[in-house]
Amino acid sequence: MKPVMHHVWKRLHQRLHRTPPPRPQRSHSGCADHVAVPPSPVAKRVPPTLLVSRLYQPSNLKDVGQDTRLSGEMSCRSQRLMQQAGLIHPSNPGCYYYLPATVRSMEKLVRVIDQEMQGIGGQKLDMPSLCSADLWRTSERWDLMGKELFCLKDRHGADYCLGPTHEEAVTTLVAHQAMLSYKQLPLLLYQITRKFRDEPKPKFGLLRGREFYMKDMYSFDMSEEAAYQTYESVIAAYHRVFARLGLRCIQVQADTGNIGGKLSHEFQLPADIGEDRLLMCGSCSFSANVETMTSDNNKCPACQTGILRESKGIEVGHTFYLGQKYSHVFKANFINSQNKQSVVEMGCFGLGVTRILAAAIEVMSTDEGIRWPGLITPYQVCVLLPKKGSKADEATASAEELLHILGENLPQLRGEVVLDDRTQMTIGKRLKDAARLGYPYVIVVGQGALEDSPRFEVICQQTGEAMFLSKDGLLDLLGRVETV
Numbered sequence: 001m002k003p004v005m006h007h008v009w010k011r012l013h014q015r016l017h018r019t020p021p022p023r024p025q026r027s028h029s030g031c032a033d034h035v036a037v038p039p040s041p042v043a044k045r046v047p048p049t050l051l052v053s054r055l056y057q058p059s060n061l062k063d064v065g066q067d068t069r070l071s072g073e074m075s076c077r078s079q080r081l082m083q084q085a086g087l088i089h090p091s092n093p094g095c096y097y098y099l100p101a102t103v104r105s106m107e108k109l110v111r112v113i114d115q116e117m118q119g120i121g122g123q124k125l126d127m128p129s130l131c132s133a134d135l136w137r138t139s140e141r142w143d144l145m146g147k148e149l150f151c152l153k154d155r156h157g158a159d160y161c162l163g164p165t166h167e168e169a170v171t172t173l174v175a176h177q178a179m180l181s182y183k184q185l186p187l188l189l190y191q192i193t194r195k196f197r198d199e200p201k202p203k204f205g206l207l208r209g210r211e212f213y214m215k216d217m218y219s220f221d222m223s224e225e226a227a228y229q230t231y232e233s234v235i236a237a238y239h240r241v242f243a244r245l246g247l248r249c250i251q252v253q254a255d256t257g258n259i260g261g262k263l264s265h266e267f268q269l270p271a272d273i274g275e276d277r278l279l280m281c282g283s284c285s286f287s288a289n290v291e292t293m294t295s296d297n298n299k300c301p302a303c304q305t306g307i308l309r310e311s312k313g314i315e316v317g318h319t320f321y322l323g324q325k326y327s328h329v330f331k332a333n334f335i336n337s338q339n340k341q342s343v344v345e346m347g348c349f350g351l352g353v354t355r356i357l358a359a360a361i362e363v364m365s366t367d368e369g370i371r372w373p374g375l376i377t378p379y380q381v382c383v384l385l386p387k388k389g390s391k392a393d394e395a396t397a398s399a400e401e402l403l404h405i406l407g408e409n410l411p412q413l414r415g416e417v418v419l420d421d422r423t424q425m426t427i428g429k430r431l432k433d434a435a436r437l438g439y440p441y442v443i444v445v446g447q448g449a450l451e452d453s454p455r456f457e458v459i460c461q462q463t464g465e466a467m468f469l470s471k472d473g474l475l476d477l478l479g480r481v482e483t484v
């Protein structure tokens with residue numbers, strides 16, 4: 001390596017690792033190799049870039065894929081891709097470590113959901129996961145749920161369950177507010193927390209686990225009519241969540257199951273591995289879960305003329321109009337406009353957060369690599385440094401400059417750019433890794449960066465398109481990236 005290159009290299013690493021700048025005692029000797037360059041004012045404002053060599057995303061974890069006791073059958077694409085890429089790791093049946101990149105993606109998904117829930121007036125709270133059996137016995141669900149409930153006893157012998165859903169808890173909370181006024185309604189309370197379900201056969205990775213994240217929202221209204229309006233506003237918010245993720249989601253009529261109530265819809269992502277069977281009309285927008293259909297013929301009950309086709313779906317959301325099922329039992333009342341006590345009308349609305357993430361990967365990815373909904377990808381951009389000792393090695397300094405320019409001009413990409421500094425590996429090998437992990441934009445800093453008007457190769461992994469762009473072209477392209 002040429003001395004000048006060695007110096008640039010060292011400086012880049014010092015900045016990236018945020019080590020203190022070299023001490024300025026040495027005077028300018030005229031020789032580039034000995035100049036102690038003070039950090040430029042720009043560098044101070046550039047966020048610490050993430051180095052691929054330092055990311056905890058181990059793709060070489062001991063392969064437990066064959067151990068079906070831990071991971072179930074490795075029978076779906078999202079589970080295989082996520083495990084192989086070091087995004088998740090099985091711990092015990094139906095439970096996973098979510099490794100850092102997955103947590104980044106989850107946090108973004110949570111922000112999207114928060115924005116849409118709060119956009120319709122939702123207020124976020126957090127309820128205990130340990131739920132008293134007394135509450136569940138009061139609603140008669142303790143026995144109804146049977147073995148699906150994770151049950152445990154405390155040291156005093158009192159029964160608890162790990163909450164799979166929180167109708168009892170939230171209704172009790174609201175019932176404690178003695179003077180809830182009609183003026184405070186509708187009240188929409190939601191949480192995004194871990195939920196537990198003792199699945200007999202956990203499988204498909206995060207799609208059917210025993211411990212998972214769910215958004216559950218509960219609505220409280222003064223009348224049936226108002227409750228239906230709230231129901232519609234939540235459904236509209238759900239459609240906005242899926243639209244922002246670029247997911248085609250089908251709303252189908254559904255069974256109310258053990259949650260109970262009068263009206264229910266499921267939100268389904270069409271997928272071959274889906275465990276729900278759906279019937280969709282070819283002529284109108286009617287669609288339903290097979291479970292809810294009573295007739296055997298394949299005529300559409302809505303338009304009477306269309307033929308129903310069957311397809312499979314992954315359930316990612318479920319809404320219920322509950323009426324007074326829980327509010328009556330737990331005495332959740334409000335003071336109406338005539339100053340009299342009245343029972344609230346309720347709805348409950350679930351979104352499978354981990355399941356949306358895995359289902360999106362399931363339906364968007366190829367067999368070779370993960371494709372994320374652009375908005376919630378762990379990182380938006382991966383910059384590949386030239387291979388050490390290659391002809392393009394000198395372009396390493398251009399990479400440093402490029403990172404500064406991105407940091408200066410595109411603050412929305414702060415923390416979204418990783419640098420593949422594994423320069424002992426060929427560009428080809430690292431491109432393959434990048435394709436597997438699915439960064440939406442991969443920038444190769446090669447010999448083009450050394451030309452009089454520097455150019456960078458950009459690969460848009462969502463479209464498979466590759467192009468050479470100037471710095472301005474790059475800023476223009478990345479400036480349009482949507483982040484959350």
Ligand SMILES: [Zn+2]
Binds near residue numbers: 282283286301302303
């Ligand atoms: Zn129809």
